């Protein structure tokens with residue numbers, strides 16, 4: 001009590017000082033890079049204003065299309081795996097839930113590079129899977145370098161980011177709501193459809209965002225598991241910047257990526273905040 | 281009230297973690313009856329409701345609905361609906377869709393749903409609230425939505441778990457009347473849970489008094505008030521002075537060192553009994569003419585009457601009187617035969633019905649809280665002073 005009376009007027013004066021690091025941080029790491037990306041996108045190598053980079057984006061139609069395709073497919077697969085997983089997780093005992101949580105998070109403690117290298121070894125022509133197939137007398141399969149391998153890589157790496165938000169929302173669901181639904185005549189299926197699903201939409205939305213965004217912008221997974229043959233937007237950006245030193249084209253494609261992500265977020269947000277639409 | 285029994289619990293037992301929560305509950309409930317389960321928190325009221333609702337399977341015993349055993353029938357197939365302790369409204373649905381929930385699950389045609397929801401919202405005085413979000417409603421309004429939602433699917437029995445506990449006193453009184461009116465208007469059975477004895481007395485046809493997982497007494501409000509079965513019931517419902525007594529013979533009892541004529545009989549000679557005397561049934565008379573004499577140790581003004589504590593041979597009696605007596609004054613008490621209620625000894629004997637905590641012990645408690653309050657006030661004073669100096 002004592003403290004409150006004292007600090008209330010003081011905090012108003014201090015608020016600028018308290019917010020300053022955050023404002024500075026945002027400026028340094030969010031606004032300035034953004035401004036630079038936009039600047040590069042609309043200039044040429046001599047810093048002259050141009051639309052050339054933007055119009056050149058149309059040359060990368062296939063790259064853009066498969067980037068969107070793969071990340072959408074990966075996101076859907078992740079969702080289909082995660083949703084029932086999270087649901088059944090909440091049905092187990094508190095101890096079992098903690099253990100499962102740990103198992104889900106465990107791979108996240110390992111570096112993405114190391115995990116992806118491990119999968120390269122597993123999927124290789126002479127990798128574990130193919131050696132096993134040959135041991136059984138089959139012909140080795142081409143696994144590495146296929147779209148399936150890239151999509152698999154995305155699903156594998158980003159699965160925890162889908163499971164966690166969905167699980168969190170579901171475990172917070174008030175059990176008395178399910179009792180009320182039963183009470184009003186809903187069987188198990190109707191309870192899922194009419195109560196659990198609509199109330200878990202926020203978890204699904206953030207899960208989808210957290211999987212789709214890194215998937216569509218990845219370059220590492222596609223390079224390693226695609227054997228360099230599958231180029232996504234991220235790969236193309238990386239090449240422009242690292243190989244051909246064309247920062248302007250790289251920036252233009254980055255800008256496109258940002259626009260795609262923003263549109264996606266906007267659509268998802270509309271979907272989750274509109275109460276009427278979700279309910280069947 | 282009709283006489284056909286709609287719900288019957290036979291020898292129901294439940295334990296959690298090896299602890300008996302319900303111990304051989306036997307209860308039948310008539311159609312269109314307003315039955316109240318009354319007891320202190322933790323006595324097993326909610327558990328009993330959950331068994332009737334189908335959310336919990338008893339370890340032993342039978343649940344019978346309309347003559348049929350329904351032990352294994354899941355909640356969603358039972359013709360029983362529940363108003364949950366904290367309403368359990370669906371936060372993702374508006375008022376209309378909450379009330380319509382049960383009808384939609386049953387695939388009732390849209391126009392029928394619209395009519396029924398409108399009818400229900402009118403019944404609970406929430407006309408025009410259709411499109412409101414449930415989170416924007418007050419506690420009392422949420423309560424009404426919960427009632428409308430449960431009644432929309434025409435249940436035969438409505439279970440209400442402390443529905444008014446979260447509301448303030450004024451609203452609670454209004455809602456008590458409203459609920460009672462709704463019950464009579466629709467003619468359905470209410471099984472109502474409360475720990476508030478006044479609420480139970482004023483609303484119920486039948487009260488089931490529970491404690492520690494056991495039914496202590498079943499009866500009409502006047503029965504349980506006038507003829508409590510044991511010291512627990514006598515103490516829990518209303519105020520009671522409960523004294524050790526000896527039944528000298530039929531209609532003759534000795535307690536507090538005097539012999540009294542009473543109306544009870546059927547006890548063996550010299551049987552030890554508990555004697556209940558309600559504070560309002562004691563008459564204050566002049567000490568010379570009195571059956572009992574004692575000193576006033578505490579007086580509290582209650583509006584219509586004074587509540588006085590009288591020390592009679594070390595036992596503290598509570599008495600209600602319209603006249604004022606001073607602390608320290610010696611007064612005489614007179615008790616009519618029909619004001620004396622005799623009960624058999626029970627496990628609760630000696631635990632209730634002495635108001636010694638009202639005088640001395642209460643005084644010491646008072647001193648403590650007063651001290652605490654003093655320091656509190658001081659703190660606040662300090663704060664305001666410092667707060668002012670900051671300004």
Ligand SMILES: Nc1ncnc2c1ncn2[C@@H]1O[C@H](COP(=O)(O)OP(=O)(O)O)[C@@H](O)[C@H]1O
Nearest residue numbers: 296297301319320321322323324325326327328
């Ligand atoms: N799921 C449960 N697990 C363990 N103990 C429980 C559970 N539900 C209720 N209890 C215990 O059962 C007793 C009765 O609970 P309840 O029926 O809710 O009482 P009331 O509604 O009369 O307050 C309490 O002691 C409570 O702690």
Ligand SMILES: [Mg+2]
Nearest residue numbers: 325326365441
């Ligand atoms: Mg309860």
